[in-house]
Amino acid sequence: MKLVVFSKELKDLSITQMIAKAHKFGLEGYDLAVRPGYAVNPDNAGTELSKAVAEFKKESLAIPMITARGDLLNTDDPDVRPLLSAMDKGDVRLLKLGYYTIKMNGRFNYWQEVDKLRKIFEKWAKLGKEYGVRILYHTHSSAGDNEYLGSNASNLMHLIKSLDPAGFGAYLDAGHLSVEGERFSYAVAIVGEYLKAVALKDVLKEWDNANDCPKKRWVKAGEGRVDWNAVFTTLVKTGYNGPASIHCEYEHKGVDEYFTQLPNEVAFFRRKREMAESAKS
Numbered sequence: 001m002k003l004v005v006f007s008k009e010l011k012d013l014s015i016t017q018m019i020a021k022a023h024k025f026g027l028e029g030y031d032l033a034v035r036p037g038y039a040v041n042p043d044n045a046g047t048e049l050s051k052a053v054a055e056f057k058k059e060s061l062a063i064p065m066i067t068a069r070g071d072l073l074n075t076d077d078p079d080v081r082p083l084l085s086a087m088d089k090g091d092v093r094l095l096k097l098g099y100y101t102i103k104m105n106g107r108f109n110y111w112q113e114v115d116k117l118r119k120i121f122e123k124w125a126k127l128g129k130e131y132g133v134r135i136l137y138h139t140h141s142s143a144g145d146n147e148y149l150g151s152n153a154s155n156l157m158h159l160i161k162s163l164d165p166a167g168f169g170a171y172l173d174a175g176h177l178s179v180e181g182e183r184f185s186y187a188v189a190i191v192g193e194y195l196k197a198v199a200l201k202d203v204l205k206e207w208d209n210a211n212d213c214p215k216k217r218w219v220k221a222g223e224g225r226v227d228w229n230a231v232f233t234t235l236v237k238t239g240y241n242g243p244a245s246i247h248c249e250y251e252h253k254g255v256d257e258y259f260t261q262l263p264n265e266v267a268f269f270r271r272k273r274e275m276a277e278s279a280k281s
Contacts, residue, residue: 029062031245053090065094084131125167141179153187169196201247232276
C-alpha cells in the first residue's frame with residue numbers, strides 16, 4: 001500500500017518543486033492532478049505526462065494514479081483519449097473521473113439515473129481496457145441540494161456491479177463514507193474486487209445554525225470522526241495493495257500553513273499503516 005499525496009493543493013508548483021517537496025516531507029509519491037493550470041494539464045498531458053512520471057520515478061516517487069477534472073464524465077470529451085494514451089505511455093494505470101450529480105429540486109427517478117450512468121460507465125470500462133487503464137469512481141458524500149450518485153459503496157455498486165473490474169474500479173473515501181454513515185469495513189466488503197484506490201482525509205459533522213442543518217468540516221488527521229485504526233486494519237487484513245491518497249483538505253490559511261501541516265498528515269497515516277501491519281504479523 002503506497003501512501004501518496006493528492007496534488008490538488010500544489011497547483012502552482014513545477015514538477016521539480018513537487019519532487020523537492022516530496023523528499024523534504026518524506027512522501028512516497030503523488031496522486032497527480034491533471035487539471036487546467038497545473039504543471040501537467042489537459043493541454044500538455046500528451047507530451048508532458050510521461051516526462052513528469054519519468055522524473056518522479058527517477059527520484060523513487062510513485063505516480064500510481066491520475067485525478068482528472070471534476071467535470072470529466074463522458075468518453076467523448078476531447079481530453080480523454082490523449083490523456084489515456086499518455087497514461088499508457090507513462091505506465092500510470094488508474095484514472096479518477098469527475099462526479100455525476102443531481103439537483104434535488106424535487107423527486108427524481110433513482111433507478112433511471114442509475115441506468116443512465118451505468119451506460120456511461122460501460123463505455124468507460126471498454127475504453128479504459130483499450131489503453132490498459134482502469135477507470136475509478138470516487139465515493140463523494142452529498143451536500144445541500146447536490147446528490148452525488150455513488151456516494152457510498154452500497155450506492156456505487158448499483159452503478160458498477162457486473163462491469164469488468166479490469167476496466168473499472170471503486171475509489172473509497174474514508175472521510176466521505178463516514179459522513180454518509182457507512183462503516184469502512186462494510187464498504188470494503190461490498191465493493192470486493194472492485195477496490196482499487198482509497199482516499200484518506202478526516203472530517204467532523206457540526207450543526208449549521210444559520211441553515212438549521214448538519215454540515216461537514218474537513219479537519220487534520222486524527223481530529224475527526226474517522227476510525228483510522230479500523231480503516232488500516234481492514235486494508236491490511238484484506239491484503240489491499242493499491243494507492244492510499246492523502247487528500248490534506250483540512251482548513252488552512254494559505255500555502256505556508258498547508259505545508260506546515262502536510263508532514264504531520266503523512267506521519268499520522270504512515271504510523272497507522274505501520275501499526276496495522278505490525279498487528280497482523
